[in-house]
Amino acid sequence: MSTKSSKQKNLTKEEESLLQDYSRDLSTKSSALFYGNAAIISAVPIWLYWKIHQMEPANNYIYFLLVTVVTTYLISFAYKNVKFVLKHKIFQNLYNVVQDEKDKKNEDRSLRKKNEIAEYEATTYSIFYNNSLFLFILLVASFVIFKNFTPLFNYFLSMSIASGLLALFSTSK
Amino acid sequence: MKCVIFLLCALLANVVYSETVVDELEDAKLLVAKNVLNNYIVEGLNLTIKYTVHNIGSSPALNVKLQDENFPAEYFEYASGFSVAQWARIPPKSNVDHVVIVSPKMPGMFNLTSAVVTYLPSEKASKVQTGYSTELGEVYIQRLSDYNRRYASQTLNWILFIIIASPSILIPFFLWKSSTNKYQKSKKAKKSN
Numbered sequence: 001m002s003t004k005s006s007k008q009k010n011l012t013k014e015e016e017s018l019l020q021d022y023s024r025d026l027s028t029k030s031s032a033l034f035y036g037n038a039a040i041i042s043a044v045p046i047w048l049y050w051k052i053h054q055m056e057p058a059n060n061y062i063y064f065l066l067v068t069v070v071t072t073y074l075i076s077f078a079y080k081n082v083k084f085v086l087k088h089k090i091f092q093n094l095y096n097v098v099q100d101e102k103d104k105k106n107e108d109r110s111l112r113k114k115n116e117i118a119e120y121e122a123t124t125y126s127i128f129y130n131n132s133l134f135l136f137i138l139l140v141a142s143f144v145i146f147k148n149f150t151p152l153f154n155y156f157l158s159m160s161i162a163s164g165l166l167a168l169f170s171t172s173k
Numbered sequence: 174m175k176c177v178i179f180l181l182c183a184l185l186a187n188v189v190y191s192e193t194v195v196d197e198l199e200d201a202k203l204l205v206a207k208n209v210l211n212n213y214i215v216e217g218l219n220l221t222i223k224y225t226v227h228n229i230g231s232s233p234a235l236n237v238k239l240q241d242e243n244f245p246a247e248y249f250e251y252a253s254g255f256s257v258a259q260w261a262r263i264p265p266k267s268n269v270d271h272v273v274i275v276s277p278k279m280p281g282m283f284n285l286t287s288a289v290v291t292y293l294p295s296e297k298a299s300k301v302q303t304g305y306s307t308e309l310g311e312v313y314i315q316r317l318s319d320y321n322r323r324y325a326s327q328t329l330n331w332i333l334f335i336i337i338a339s340p341s342i343l344i345p346f347f348l349w350k351s352s353t354n355k356y357q358k359s360k361k362a363k364k365s366n
Binding site: 040041044047048051052053054056094117120121124125128131132151 | 330
């Protein structure tokens with residue numbers, strides 16, 4: 001009876017780890033990484049609007065803060081989605097690479113290593129891709145589309161559109 | 174006969190007219206042009222005003238005093254020059270210039286009115302003649318932030334923005350690339366073996 005219950009517990013743990021791998025949920029470390037990077041890239045345009053659009057931080061800090069918080073959330077949402085899609089693609093490409101390594105006998109270790117590599121590459125690529133796309137859309141919106149708007153409206157609209165589009169594109173496969 | 178009479182009348186009229194014109198320009202006559210030399214009038218930046226005083230008369234203008242109260246201290250600051258300029262004598266058929274540099278203290282609409290010039294039209298004259306310069310009417314003084322946004326050079330600010338933004342893009346890219354290259358190389362090495 002006890003072995004049967006322990007086997008059930010083992011299965012449950014394995015199922016749990018499989019679920020963890022295939023779910024969109026992030027570990028605490030990944031969450032911190034994503035939110036940190038999202039906060040940084042959301043704060044970078046403040047320099048642009050301060051120096052080039054002449055929005056003084058002393059007068060506009062409330063708007064900067066609010067928009068940065070909302071944009072951080074949307075960008076981290078985009079990071080999570082893109083990373084999830086990429087991870088499985090990278091994992092499949094890694095299959096043949098890691099299988100030939102020394103620790104071929106121990107499949108669990110091999111799978112874990114592949115998972116780690118896929119996780120790492122998907123995370124870094126997701127951050128790179130989303131940051132580049134965000135800055136590109138922001139620059140086009142701010143200096144081409146909304147060029148003649150007042151700086152405050154320009155800031156709201158450009159940041160909203162850039163982060164909104166990023167979140168939208170990330171939901172596609 | 175009629176032609177001769179007509180010609181005599183025309184000659185007489187010409188002589189009378191010439192004498193009248195000469196009488197009008199015997200004394201000094203000053204015309205003052207007030208010009209803004211800037212393309213844009215901006216809060217906090219220098220605004221250059223040039224006054225040109227022309228003496229179109231045949232006599233020198235004496236005790237010439239040019240005064241412009243158009244730039245009160247609460248709205249403008251004098252960076253160079255004074256609101257009053259004086260010349261003891263302006264010769265006939267000549268002109269003199271006076272340049273003033275002021276700095277507007279606040280943005281908005283402002284009415285640039287005439288400067289006043291007073292002078293004695295001749296040595297014998299006792300009554301002071303008064304004249305007014307051209308006026309520029311209402312002008313808009315731009316905010317410094319609006320002017321900088323439109324016209325100031327932003328090269329340095331763009332370079333700094335690129336420096337600030339590039340780590341967020343380059344660091345993840347290089348980390349991803351190094352990991353990809355590592356496992357691409359090991360894959361190729363295994364295939365060749």
